Amino acid sequence: MSNLHNHEAVALANVEAFDIDRYNALDEEATEKTKEGFEASLKQCAIVKAASEWYDTTEAQDYLAEEGVTFDTKEDFINRALNISKGWAYKMIRSASLDVSKIREYKRNCTELEAQGERPARSIAALLKFAKGESQSTAKALATFSIAKDGLNGDGGFSIRITAEGEIKMSGAIENQNIAYNVQKLFGKLQQLLND
């Protein structure tokens, strides 16, 4: 459900560049954590991307002015017309911009994990993580050590965790060779605490 006034809803429903009615119709289905729900989310991503691109055009601004529709900012448009936050909209746009083969690979990966008895999250956030090369397993992590991106490890982040099954999993890669000193310092302190 959007937060639009009557004339705004009517005006946006008549835009050919994106189908806001379809977007709203997919809303309920997209919240379900199923294959179908994920497919609906992907369709919504494509609509959000189209809407975002449309909004930036001169034609869109002319059309909105003609219809007496004012969005204070693009964020206002995203919030009220699409009923999502700006941050989430950009994630959806990034998903819609992914290569189709990457999305297929992600789906295949999910299916394989499901076959192994795991329950991978079929979601836009998980897809984006997968596209960045991060792990898909959803097994409960008992302990995690992570390095923030744009920090010790160059631009990328890194995390390593031990799951309830005793498996050690990693996301990202160690990029900075000088990281060893800091890690040893950290784990030295941890060792000291454990010994106490």
Added chain:
Amino acid sequence: MVSYNNSSTTNSLNGVSSKTPHLTPNTYTIMPTMNLTTNGIDLTTLTGESRRGEISGYHRKPSILMKNAAERSDINSLPQSARERLFFSDRLQLQSKYTIGFEIEKSSLHRAAIREYALFCGFETDSSCGYEAVTNVLPLLPASAWRSKVYSLFSEARHIIDDTHSPSSTRCGGHITIGVDGMTGAELMERIRPYVGIILAIYRKRLSNDYCSRNPQLVNNWSEQSVNGHCYRANRVRNYGTSDFNGFDAKYSVCRLKSNDAATIEFRLPTRVRSVKALMRRYELFYELVDAAVTGKSYASFVAAIKPILMRMYGRDADKVTFLLDLAKRFNKFVQDGQITERIVFYLQGHHQLTGDYTGDMSQFYSRSLRRMIREEGLNNTEARVLNEWSA
């Protein structure tokens, strides 16, 4: 039809609603006008008074309500300079300084559409046209989320406004009343004069209409009005003065003061309103007119601001817009200097033309070029030429 129904949950910490309002079909909730949500003022409030949903007799419509209040969140997106210029606080409530009201005359009203609207104070019969719907006092605003709320009221009342549902005829007008807080109507009228040419140009064909033809120069003529009133109108052929083109009238003027100390002025010249979009364009145009008058904008800046509105008004017909802006310049000159050129004489004297006796001898107002044309080509030929070349 869908209305903006503000149903929200309350944040237990501060009692302020945190959930955004949502659309609910066919619900018109009666709520207090001031509503402390993060989403600003709710303009959709209805009074529940049955009279506002019925057609009243001539001059018996219900009282007009003030709908120009706002909340901080309504104006957050506007720059600080605009906020200071456009709003004032009255007992902790923000209000717009510029206000506007419309009269929408119709030959008949869509029967199923007659009910109370947040936009209208009510309906009444009209002696010249049939019926009129009169709006409450609305805030006159630049493009903003708040203005969208006003437009949503227009949209909600589309079965009354649109000719497809409630038809109008050429006998119907579209009077517009404007006001600026802290300024008398007389002051506002004086400040509007340098820019009013565009209004005369757009509605030029109504300049010869007997119900709105007087005082096209927007002269502050209250003292004359109060003395002569309607009598002056009846005898205007003999009574206009050298600086008082087309006579005075307490009512049937292009633009009139409703009283000597009135805070508002009424433009009677605009034509009937035929659609919601047409109403939006008028609202935008009058915002620019009032803002230019108040801030003393240069004419070039004013034209730059209204050009996109005119383009939308006339289906992006650039030639038409150029024609209107050119005509506006000539009308502005007439308003300032009282000179009638061959380009505008047709509109001011109407079908009676130069030889007609309805408006009497106005040759004292004619420009040098028009006089020369009459002298060289004769009155009849000049009249024919005026009709052929400049009566678009």
